Amino acid sequence: MFQNDAFRALGRQECLRLLAEVPVGRVVYTRHALPAVLPINFSLDTDASVLLRTSPDSDLVRAIDGVVVAFEADEFDAATRSGWSVVVTGRATVVTDPAEHERLLHTGPTSWMPLRDAVFVRIESEMATGRELSDRRGITRP
């Protein structure tokens, strides 16, 4: 699925627009020296960083705070073999500033799970790449 005419590379703005359309993406990171991936709901902040809400004592926080991770989202339609995928790569950091945490309690993502305590994790969208796979070669959706 690479370097093929059936794929169209997406620009940063298109990537961020598509990312804003879906509720769930996947954090890609390393855990115990092995590739790891976790689906999680998210939202985009005004600066286009990806925001997650999770438990402060979660494995995820321990694994990704301060390190570069990838965050992926996609949508595919098997019937037409078409769709798109977007990957944001950047540093993940737990939001520690109290004012910022307070702001995100109101504007950030909610959790799909009941959480006793919540922390927000910000993934900076330092790099945003994406591809669109069209159902007819060379024809992309409007």
Added chain:
Amino acid sequence: MFQNDAFRALGRQECLRLLAEVPVGRVVYTRHALPAVLPINFSLDTDASVLLRTSPDSDLVRAIDGVVVAFEADEFDAATRSGWSVVVTGRATVVTDPAEHERLLHTGPTSWMPLRDAVFVRIESEMATGRELSDRRGITRP
């Protein structure tokens, strides 16, 4: 989204059954020392390994042949905040045995893209883990 009553851990057989229901998953690996992820259609072989079909000169083949990768699939419903995710972790290898390659040309996955040449990549399902997120706490689907 961890260590929470709203999640139910899935056994290996449940993981493989769910994996067989979806056409697209995501290969999770490392590229240039950064976490990388690529969605790709796949099928399951009779030994429960994940089979991909791609171009022999693809970046993916160069990056994952001979190394341990993760392969993730999921389905979520934002309306009910429910769904499942499965991760298979194991060694990826390009199928080089001619008889095996020939068998997979007939029984393996097709590519969603036109490929000049095709190779099959097998990801052994050495480890298969999964979680189900139910829409009502403690109630899982039948």
